[in-house]
């Protein structure tokens with residue numbers, strides 16, 4: 001699933017194409033996207049020009065000149081594809097925005113789980129997000145406070161977007177490896193020193209992610225990650241095998257030797 005660095009890279013590409021342009025035509029091509037983006041929403045957004053593209057956590061917001069906005073979430077597999085109106089529709093195009101300069105922006109998703117919703121002016125979506133995970137002003141003390149009431153494992157707590165926005169399965173595992181913290185440690189019991197290490201690890205992992213952005217799909221190639229998707233491969237630090245466990249239904253990768 002695309003996380004903060006990948007969604008940020010996608011938003012940057014989107015912004016470069018859509019900012020200042022007018023949405024001539026919007027179309028939903030799949031039944032689930034048609035339910036989210038019904039004809040009245042399409043009518044409201046059509047003809048509007050785009051004044052801002054914003055990323056919050058893993059969400060993208062396209063702000064329209066009348067104050068309305070389009071809220072996009074890639075979920076597991078979504079991505080932008082940029083073509084021309086004159087070209088055939090990309091395979092797996094779920095929603096398309098045709099612009100006044102002949103560009104076509106398609107939200108493509110083989111699994112059709114991505115979401116696009118319209119919000120009228122003055123009624124923005126409630127995203128329930130904590131601070132951005134890469135916010136340089138974020139302190140260990142603040143993160144520790146938001147973890148304080150959590151009795152579950154730290155890996156699962158890091159996936160809670162109300163704690164830190166933008167972190168998912170990849171960067172949670174990566175940060176815990178860097179901070180040498182067990183993914184099973186009780187979130188609320190971490191010391192301030194541990195949370196500070198975790199924050200440092202998160203920032204380093206996200207910075208690596210920004211350098212590799214767009215390459216989160218690891219099938220058939222060497223992964224750019226320290227532990228994620230590297231079960232049974234040697235730990236970069238100690239050489240012992242990376243382990244995989246399942247926490248809250250999601251895979252966690254870690255080094256049992258380095259992360260106690």
Ligand SMILES: [Zn+2]
Pocket residue numbers: 235236237238239240255256257258259
């Ligand atoms: Zn190790």
